Amino acid sequence: MDDLKATRQSGQPHAAEPATPWALLLLLMAMTSIGPTTLNVVVPALPQMANRLASDVATIQLTVTVYLLALAAGQLVMGPLSDRFGRRPVVLAGLALTAAASIMAITMGTVGSLIGARVLQAFGASAGIVVSRAIIRDLFDKNRAAAMLGLVATVMVVVPTFSPLIGGLLEIGFGWEAIFLFSAITSALVVSWAALALPETRGLNAPPGVSQGFVHDLTGLVKSRKFAGYVCAGAFGSATFFAFLGGGAHVIITLMQRSSAEYGVWFAIASVGYMAGNFGASRLSTRFGIDRMIWWGIGFEAAGVALSAVLAIFAMHWGPVIVFGPQLIVNFGNGLLLPGAISGAVSVRAQAAGTAAGIIGFTQMALGAAVTQYAGILLAESPTAVPLALLMVALVTALTVSFALLVRRA
Numbered sequence: 001m002d003d004l005k006a007t008r009q010s011g012q013p014h015a016a017e018p019a020t021p022w023a024l025l026l027l028l029m030a031m032t033s034i035g036p037t038t039l040n041v042v043v044p045a046l047p048q049m050a051n052r053l054a055s056d057v058a059t060i061q062l063t064v065t066v067y068l069l070a071l072a073a074g075q076l077v078m079g080p081l082s083d084r085f086g087r088r089p090v091v092l093a094g095l096a097l098t099a100a101a102s103i104m105a106i107t108m109g110t111v112g113s114l115i116g117a118r119v120l121q122a123f124g125a126s127a128g129i130v131v132s133r134a135i136i137r138d139l140f141d142k143n144r145a146a147a148m149l150g151l152v153a154t155v156m157v158v159v160p161t162f163s164p165l166i167g168g169l170l171e172i173g174f175g176w177e178a179i180f181l182f183s184a185i186t187s188a189l190v191v192s193w194a195a196l197a198l199p200e201t202r203g204l205n206a207p208p209g210v211s212q213g214f215v216h217d218l219t220g221l222v223k224s225r226k227f228a229g230y231v232c233a234g235a236f237g238s239a240t241f242f243a244f245l246g247g248g249a250h251v252i253i254t255l256m257q258r259s260s261a262e263y264g265v266w267f268a269i270a271s272v273g274y275m276a277g278n279f280g281a282s283r284l285s286t287r288f289g290i291d292r293m294i295w296w297g298i299g300f301e302a303a304g305v306a307l308s309a310v311l312a313i314f315a316m317h318w319g320p321v322i323v324f325g326p327q328l329i330v331n332f333g334n335g336l337l338l339p340g341a342i343s344g345a346v347s348v349r350a351q352a353a354g355t356a357a358g359i360i361g362f363t364q365m366a367l368g369a370a371v372t373q374y375a376g377i378l379l380a381e382s383p384t385a386v387p388l389a390l391l392m393v394a395l396v397t398a399l400t401v402s403f404a405l406l407v408r409r410a
Contacts, residue, residue, distance in 0.1 A: 021139075023197070024197075024198075024199075025148065025151055025152060027190075027193055027194060027197055027198060028132040028135060028136065028152050029132075029151075029152050029154075029155045030190045030193065031091060031095065031128035031129075031131070031132050031190055031194060032128055032129050032132045032152055032153075032155050032156065033128075033155045033159045034095060034098060034125045034128045034186065034187055034190060035071055035122070035125035035126060035128055035129050036155070036156055036159045036160050036163065037159050037163045037183070037186065038067070038098065038102070038121050038122070038125055038183045038187075039064065039067050039068060039071065039122070039160075039163075040159070040160045040163040040164050040167070041163040041164065041166055041167035041170075041179055041182065041183065042063060042064070042167055042176075042179055042180075043064065043164050043167060044164055044167045044168035044171055045167060045168075045170075045171040045176035045179055046060050046061065046063070046064070048171060048175070048176050049063070049111075049114070049176050050111075052176065053108075053109075053110060053111045053114065054111075055111040059111055060111060062111075062115050063111075063114060063115055063118045065369075066115055066118060066119060066122075067118045067119070067121065067122045068122070068365065068369055069122075069369065070118070070119045070121075070122035070123050070126075071122040071123075071125060071126050071129075071365060072126075072361070072362045072364075072365035072366050072369070073123075073126075073362065074094075074122060074123040074124070074125070074126030074127070075126045075129060075130040075357070075358040075359075075361035075362045075365075076358045076359065076362045077123075077126075077358070078090055078094055078126050078127040078130045078131065078354070078358060079130045079131075079134065079354040079355045079356070079357050079358020079359070079361070080217075080218075080354060080355045080358060081354070082127075082130070082131050082134055082202065082354035083134075083202065083217065083351070083352055083353070083354040083355050086200050086202045087131050087134060087135050087138070087198070087200060087201055087202050087354070088194070088198055088199075088200045090127055090131055090354075091127045091128060091131040091132075091194060091198070092191055092194055092195055092198075093124075093127070094123075094124040094125070094126065094127025094128065094131075095124055095125070095127060095128055095187050095190055095191045095194070096124070096187075096188075096191050097120060097121075097123065097124030098120075098121050098124035098125045098183070098187040099124075099183075099184045099187035099188045099191060100120075100184075101117050101118075101120035101121040101124060102117075102121060102180045102181070102183040102184035102187060103180070103181075103184050104117045104120070105117035105118065105121070105180040106177045106180045106181060121183070124187075125187075126361075128190070129361055130354065130357045130358045130361050131354065131357075132152060133149065133152075133342055133346060133353075133357040133361070134201075134202075134346065134353040134354040134357045135198075135201050136148045136149055136152065136343075137343065137346040137347060137350065137353040137357075138201035138202060138203075138353060139201055141347075142290055142343045142344060142346075142347035143285050143286045143289055143290055143343070144285070144286050145343040145346070145347065146281060146285035146286075146290045146293065146339040146340045146342075146343035146344075147281065147282045147283070147284075147285040147286050147339070148282070149281075149338075149339035149342050149343055150278040150279065150280075150281035150282035150285065150335070150339040151278065151279075151282045153278050153335075153338060153339055153342075154275050154278045154279075157271050157274045157275055157278075158275070166182070167179050170182055202354075203351070217349055217351065217352035217355055218352070218355060220348075220349050220352070221348060221349055221352060221355065221356055221359065224348050224349070225406045225407075226344070226348055226406065226407050227345055227348040227349075227356065228402075228406050229344075229402060229403050229405070229406025229407035230341045230342075230344035230345035230348070230360070230407065231341075231345055231359060231360045231363050232398075232399070232402035232403065232406065233294055233298075233337060233340075233341040233344075233399060233402070233403045233407070234337075234338055234341035234342055234345065234360050234363070234364055235360070235363045235364050235367045235368075236367070236395050236396070236398050236399035236402065237297065237298075237301065237333075237334050237337045237338055237341060237399055238334055238338060238364050238368060239367050239368060239371045239395045239399075240301060240305065240330050240334060240392050240395050240396060241274070241330075241331065241334055241368075242367075242368035242369070242371045242372045242375075243371050243372070243374075243375045243388065243391050243392050243395060244323075244327055244330075244375075244388070244392070245372050245375075246371065246372035246373065246374070246375030246376045246379075247375035247376060247378065247379040247385075247387075247388040247391075248263075248267070248323060248327075248388070249263060250376070250379045250380070250382075251323055251379065251385045251388060252266065252320050252323060255382075255383065255384070255385065256319060256320060258319075258320060262320070263320075266320050266323075266324045267324075269324060269328070270324045270327045270328050270331055271331065272328070272331075273327070273328040273329065273330070273331030273332040273335065274331040274332070274334055274335040275335065276332055276335060277297065277300075277331065277332040277333060277334060277335020277336040277337075277338075278335040278338075278339065279335075280332075280335065280336055281293055281335065281336050281337075281338075281339040281340065282339070285339065285340060285343075290339075290340030290341075290343050290344050291340070291344075291407065293336055293337060293339075293340040294336075294337040294340045294341060294344075294403060294407075295403075296333075296336050296337070297333040297334065297335070297336035297337025297338070297340070298333065298337060298396070298399060298400055298403065299333065300329055300330070300332050300333025300336060301329075301330050301333035301334060301337075301396050301399065302333075302396050302400065303329055303333075304326045304327065304328075304329030304330035304331075304332075304333060305326065305330060305389065305392040305393045305395075305396050306393070307325070307326040307329065308322070308323070308326035308327070308330070308385075308388075308389040308392060308393075309386070309389040309390060309392075309393055311325070311326065311389075312384060312385040312386045312388070312389040313384075313386060313389075316384055316385065322385065323385060323388075330392070341360070342357070342360055344407070345357070345359070345360040346360070371391075371395070374391075375388060375391060378391060
């Protein structure tokens with residue numbers, strides 16, 4: 001920690017790059033993973049939960065939908081709080097709330113109270129996501145922060161892939177209550193780890209003599225064209241994944257009449273593209289800079305969605321490869337650009353890194369939820385994958401135009 005701070009403040013333009021703080025990064029990965037784990041681990045148990053709580057499937061589905069909305073909204077609160085009171089107390093309180101709400105969920109006797117417990121779970125877990133991003137920016141300049149974010153962001157793909165499997169095994173072996181007990185234990189373990197090992201980093205990267213106030217910082221961010229450009233890059237860049245999430249299952253399972261298991265295998269393969277992009281960002285951001293990495297990511301996404309549109313029109317009979325092949329390329333581009341977009345957003349006003357992280361996190365999830373729902377509606381009556389491909393083309397077009405107009409090349 002002291003070495004990192006000394007390197008940041010040395011003023012030497014060619015100072016040796018500090019070693020990667022793997023112990024801290026593993027802790028930040030664990031903090032980040034609580035949100036997506038608690039979101040997805042309950043999915044396999046929804047039918048049993050509906051039966052036990054005398055509810056219908058549509059109502060019990062709200063335990064997932066409302067959680068996602070609360071996870072997005074919570075970042076708008078946790079980010080500014082971490083700027084005001086510090087990173088440590090906010091993330092410790094947030095994850096402790098998630099652990100307590102998980103225990104509360106086990107005791108709930110109605111679906112309404114269970115949904116309330118899920119809101120508290122999500123609100124607390126949002127601190128892990130937004131504070132982790134702010135801590136990385138506190139410790140590193142924006143290019144190296146993008147490299148570190150690329151490593152931490154990998155858990156946002158790995159965890160949703162495996163957490164439903166964990167939830168299914170717990171539900172089969174011990175009942176749905178075991179899933180919430182698992183969430184409580186994992187959250188408590190991460191809180192304990194953070195209490196022992198997480199340093200307070202707020203202010204390490206703030207310019208000396210600059211006042212910190214929520215309204216002042218928020219005004220500065222809102223007025224910044226560059227901040228808006230990075231936020232749009234993160235939101236529209238990741239929206240292609242959410243569009244695929246909303247319409248891909250219909251194309252593969254309904255139109256192509258493949259099994260849900262085959263869909264899951266293809267989905268996991270396509271997810272490798274995002275992880276590869278994150279790895280590329282972690283290796284190349286310090287060398288080429290975040291703006292160039294974002295442009296490379298846009299290029300890969302554009303190539304992927306263009307190929308998707310061509311294959312959807314002319315090669316539907318080829319099967320799932322017409323969907324997942326291009327999506328592998330799109331995911332790779334998303335993995336390249338997203339760390340840079342987040343790093344750029346939280347670097348516009350270094351003393352307000354938490355507030356900036358909250359805004360970009362909320363925007364990503366809010367747009368993602370809307371695009372997921374719209375893609376499902378768009379594909380519901382379609383006999384081909386063309387509407388999904390065209391939606392993704394529109395999203396990448398918005399990504400390219402917004403970044404080009406709002407962010408100036410250094």
